Amino acid sequence: MHHAATAAAATVPGEATRRYLAALRDRGPLTIDRSTAPTRHKRYPGAPRIVLPWPTSPDRTGLSAVGELLRELLGVARLIWFHQVDDTGRPVGGPPVLLLGRPAPSGGALYPIEAYLAVGGPETAGLYHYDPVHHLLERVRDGDHRAALAGIPDVAPAVRPDVVLVLSAVFWRSMFKYGDLGYRLVCQETGVLLAQALAVGERLGMTGEIRLRFADPRLDRLLGLDGRREGALAVLVLELPDGPVRPGRPVDPGDPPPAVPESTPAPRRMPPGGAAAALHEATRNAAPPTREVPGATSPGGAPAAREATEFALPPAPAVRLADGVPYRASPPVGFRPVPLAADTLAAVLAAAAGPYPSDLARDAPATELYLLALRVGGLRPGAYRYDRERRVLCRVAGESAVAGVLGGRLLPNTRIALPGAAAALIPAGDPLAGVPRHGDRWYRMQQIETGLLLQRATLAAAALGLTARIHSDGANETTDRVLGLAGTSRRSLSFLCIGTPRAGGPALARPIPAGPRKGGGHPQITYGRQC
Known part of the structure; x- marks a missing residue:
């Protein structure tokens, strides 16, 4: 009876997404069976x-x-x-x-x-x-x-x-x-x-x-x-x-x-x-339903009503994202507390929020970007919404924003990383906004776009001599309250810390060198545990 009710509910567009979001919200500790x-x-x-x-x-x-x-x-x-x-x-x-x-x-x-x-x-x-x-x-x-x-x-x-x-x-x-x-x-x-x-x-x-x-x-x-x-x-x-x-x-x-x-x-x-x-x-x-689904809004959602102060970003230097590929590495123990230049931040944000060739190009963006600024040249610490059209930052919370986020449910490595970071990039969006057009498939599309913009930001940061790491636990209800999303249909979707890599650390990554094996191809390597 329970499975029949679940199957019936899943046929209503948006119900499977709502059930999944509730499961993530209410989840408790997991027992991991590595066998x-x-x-x-x-x-x-x-x-x-x-x-x-x-x-x-x-x-x-x-x-x-x-x-x-x-x-x-x-x-x-x-x-x-x-x-x-x-x-x-x-x-x-x-x-x-x-x-x-x-x-x-x-x-x-x-x-x-x-x-x-x-x-x-x-x-x-x-x-x-x-x-x-x-x-x-x-x-x-x-x-x-x-x-x-x-x-x-x-x-x-x-x-x-x-x-x-x-x-x-x-x-x-x-x-x-x-x-x-x-x-x-x-x-x-x-x-x-x-x-x-x-x-x-x-x-x-x-x-x-x-x-x-x-x-x-x-x-x-x-x-x-x-x-x-x-x-x-x-x-x-x-x-x-x-x-x-x-x-x-x-x-x-x-x-x-x-x-x-x-x-x-x-x-x-x-x-x-x-x-x-x-x-x-x-x-x-999923097939796009013909009727509106309650709670669905435009994909980006409306800007927070309490926005007041705006910060115009300087021109962004040109960055080729592929230049960051060889240098990208996730810092295992946080960042050096070094300020970030405003034009460098502008380049990272422009790379993350820029258009990309996709069959979603005809739709409004599935995500919007928020920024938690800790140490950015010329920018007061606080939380901001990024206006991708005008390339300006709109202040949504003051200097207490960082302490507010740190008051949420964070893992130990996130608590170490965030205080040393220069900034954190936070994609947000309405997980039900696209259901009227795309059905429950919208959730998958939105999450894919989230990963895409995070990696573009990461590659831009790496190309400019910085480093970045995704801390998924930073997207939570406390962060939503800090950003002014609580009580709206939108929520934080992920959390990317950006900053200066430590001069020394527990990890050193190098490309596997060339060394053609007999008959061509790649060098002979014994493959064990992967990271």
Whole structure:
């Protein structure tokens, strides 16, 4: 009876989102059973393989360019020398450890996102899975699937794209540790990787567009995914700098799922009956309703009524986001308390809030940006709303804002990081605003945009010599009260601390050096624990 009532409620647009938000609000301590943790990558052991150049190739065209893009997204590309510390930054003793890391941040270093690629060409046409550990492509289906994948979004591209990249989530990789919160984290991480892909792709001469509106069941079937253990969350269509790829053998979208089996044991599915599983099912089948949903407003929401003081930001220096990719690292024990120049802040905010190519471009932004200023040159400490059109900061709270946020429910590492940071960037939005048009899928779209703007801010900060780290626990009801969001339909969605990296610290990250193995490809590396 309970499951029937839940299923019926989930068919009402917005109800699955409301239930999920309530579950996150009321969640208690989690018991983590690490024996259920899945591997942090998957493989198709019996699939034909294409070994990609490591780390780069002078010929940045075709699959060489695609390989470099994938390596900068998900590749095991960093060595991290790490002295172990606890959540307060204190050494726990023992020898340092050598970890393997990836270019983009991941909640808990769990890496729940997988990448699939559809390419053409008479010899290479196929649907591939990217193996990040061995830096190669595994062909899971023959034939040219680009048109089939690109035709799934509502608005198909005018021409067949050179490459179609699909990002999927293995949900249990995050949910075994974070429970229902893991679903929010994988959606945000998808946005992080989309921002990374656009930045790296621009450096490689690629152009792309993000697609978030597509028929999940059909796309999952093309990829051979069940949609509940692993499901597609985003599509990125790409044009390569060397022009169109010659088409391969076209395929019927009704072809059966891939015959090549993936590695075992398979991860668990999302717990049935849970709030995250119900929300994901609603997003998979969401169709825009024809009536308004109570409580829904415009995506950005109205500005806070108590805004009074405005601060006009200086002109922002030009920043190429890809320049921040090699230097991005999440500081494990906070920041040096060094002031941030106002023009540097302007560049970070402009990068975060700028337009991006997407099938959501016709909609109002799904998020708005708030800033907690601690030490910014010429700017009084306090909380501000960023007006992305005029590029000004509107003051919403005074100097007590930082103390107010610190009075909320924060983890120990956030309490260490925030006082030393120069500023904190806080995306906010109404999780029900887009339901009238997008159904419950709006939640997923909004969280993906949140991750995208956070990563753009992070890359801009890294390119300018700063560092940044996401502290998801900073988005809470106390922060909402400080920002003036309490009592409105909007809420904080995440929390990014930005500042100057410590001169010394417990971690040192370096790229894995080139060293071609016999037969080409990447150097021979023994892969252990990843970070």
